[in-house]
Amino acid sequence: MSLSVNTITPCVVIPCYNHGKTMPAVLERLSPYHLHCFIVDDGSEPETQHRLEDLAKSTPNVTLIRLEHNQGKGGAVMAGMRAAADSGYSHALQVDADGQHCLEDIPLFLAKAQQYPNHLISGRPKYDVSVPKSRLYGRYITHFWVWIETLSLSIKDSMCGFRVYPLAPTQQLLANKEVGRRMDFDIEIMVRLYWQGTESQFVPTKVTYPENGLSHFDALRDNLSISWMHTRLFLGMLPRIPSLLWRKKLWRKKLWGNHRHWSDIQERKGLLGMKFMLAVYRWFGRKPFECLLYPVVGYFWATGGPQRQASRQYLERLKQTLQHKGIAIPQDLNSYRHYLRFGRAMLDKIASWRGDLTWGKEIVFAQGAEQTLLDGDASGKLLLVSHLGDIEVCRAMAQRAGKQTINALVFTEHAQRFKQIIEEVSPQAGINLLPVTDVGADTAILLKEKIDAGEWVAIVGDRIAVNLSRANTQRVVWSQFLGYPAPFPQGPFILASVLRCPVLLIFALRQNNQFKIYCEHFANPLALPRQQREQALQQAVDLYAARLEHYALQSPLDWFNFFDFWQLPSARTHSARKNKE
Helix, strand or coil: CCCCCCCCEEEEEECCCCCCCHHHHHHHHHHHHCCCCCEEECCCCCCHHHHHHHHHHHCEEEEEECCCCCCCCHHHHHHHHHHHHHCCCCEEEEEECCCCHHHHHHHHHHHHHHCEEEEEEEEEECCCCCCCHHHHHHHHHHHHHHHHHHHHCCCCCCCCCCCCEEHHHHHHHHHHHHCCCCCCCCHHHHHHCCCHCCEEEEEEECCCCCCCCCCCCCCHHHHHHHHHHHHHHHEEEEEEEEHHHHHHHHHHHHHCCCCHHHHCCCCCCCHHHHHHHHHHHHHHHHHHHHHHHHHHHHHHHCCHHHHHHHHHHHHHHHHHHHHHHHCCCCCCHHHHHHHHHHHHHHHHHHHHCCCCCEECCEEEECCCCCHHHCCCCCCCEEEEEEEECCHHHHHHHHHHHHCCCEEEEEHHHHHHHHHHHHHHHHHCECCCCCCCCCCHHHHHHHHHHHHHHCCCCEECCCCCCCCHHHHHHHHHEEEEECCCCEEEEEEHHHHHHHHCCCCCEEEEEEEEEEEEEEEEEECCCCCCCCCCCCHHHHHHHHHHHHHHHHHHHHHHHHHHHHHCCCCCHHHHHHHHHHHHC
C-alpha cells in the first residue's frame, strides 16, 4: 500500500531506548506505507544496538541514528527531526517504539497533514482497558494546565506521542528555544508551537499498553520534570496573555461573528473537563476543587467577552430593581463573583449526581415546600424550573420521594455530555435527560405517558426554543423581568395545559452554605381556554416571570443565563449589524 502525498514529503521518526524486541514488529506494520524511517538509538544497551544495526541493514528505507549517551525521548525525537529536515523531508511522523500506537491510522494522519500542512497533527487517544489508571487521570491534570498555558481549549490532548510535525516551524522553534528532552517534550513543544502560531489538529486513534511492555516513565523524576515544565510554561504564558487573548478573539470573530443565539454557543466545559473536575473531587474533596476554580474562572471571565457583558447587564438591572424596591444591595455583586458562583455550581452538580448531598445538612426545604412537593406523590407532576439556582438537587429530591423518576426536558443537544457524565457518576441518579429542539406533538405524547405512569417531568421556562430564530416570533410571550420586557417561551406553558396535571414551581437556591428548596403550586391544571387563550397564556407567563424575579432578588448570583436575556436572537443580530455599521 502506498500513500499519495502531493503537497508534503513525510518520513517517520522513531525514538528507541532498549526497545529492540518490539522494533521488528513496528517496522513490519510500517512497511505498507513506504515511508523512510529514521530510528534514533538513544544510548540503548548493546543487545538493542545489535538488533537495530541488523534491522537497518536488512530493512529498506531505514536510517539508523545513534546517540552516544541517553538524551531522553525528546532529545531523540529532536535528533531525528534534524536528520529528516537535512534530508529534505517537510514533515516527520513521530511513532513510539513500543508498539502501542495504531499505525493503521497513518493514512488518516497524513491526510490531515495534507489538509493542514502548517499545523501540528496529533493523535487523540482512545484507550482500552489496558491503560493504567494513574496515567489516565494524570493526563487530565496536564490537559488542565495546558488549557491555562494557552488560554485555549483547542489542544485536545498534549501527551500523545503519535503525531506529525511540520518541520519548518518546528526547527525554527528548536533553534531559538530550549525544550524539555524527556517525558516533558511532547507537552512543551505543543504549547510552544501554539505560542509561535502553529495550531494543532487532532485525529482520534486507539492506544494500547502492551502486556509486560517496557515503560521508561519514572514516576518521581518525570512527574517532577513535568511539574517544573508547567511552572515554566505558566510563567511564560503571563506576558503572552494580551496576544493570546487577541488571537482567540480574532478566531472567534472569524468563525462566528460577534453575536449568536444561546443555542449556537458551544458549552465551554467539555466532557473531558467534567471528568477532570470529577477526578479532583473524588481524590481530594471540595476545598482543593474550589482552589482550582480561581484561575479557571479567571480565565473564562477574561476570555468570555459576550458572557461577561451579559452578566454585567443582568447584575445592573438586578441592582436597579433592588434599589427601586428598597432592598439592600449585597456587597461585591460583580461579574467575577457571578462566574465564580457558576463554577461552584458545577461541583454542586457532581455532588448531587453522586448522592453526596444529604437532607437536613446540605439540603433543606423552605417552609411548606416539602408538603407542597410530596402532596399526592403517587401522581405525575410537571415541575416548572429555570436557570436560577441548582435544580440538579432534584436528584436528591427524587430519593426523598422514594426513588421517584424525574424526566428533565432540555432544549439543547449540549445535554448529551451531562447525560453521559451522570451515567458514569451515578447510574441510579433518578434523572432522565430528554434533549429536544422544540416542544411538539411527539414530545407531548411521550411526556403524557410518563405523567400517567406517576413520573415527574421538569422543564425550564426561561429559555426560548433552539429553532425560534427560524420560526416566527409568535412562539414567545413578552413579560416584565427586572424592569424590562423579556421574551419567554410559550412551549412549557402550552405543554403544561396539554398534560392536564399538577404544575409546581421549584427553585433550589444556595443560601447560607445550604440548598434551600422552594416549591409553590403554580396550577392544577393549567387551563388555556380556547376563547381566552392569549390572555390566559399571558397571565401564566407573567406569574412565572414575577416569581422568577422574586427569587432572583433573594439569590442574585444564582442566575445562570449568560446571554442577552432581554432580546430575541434576530434582534441581537440586527443590533450587532447596526453597531458594526
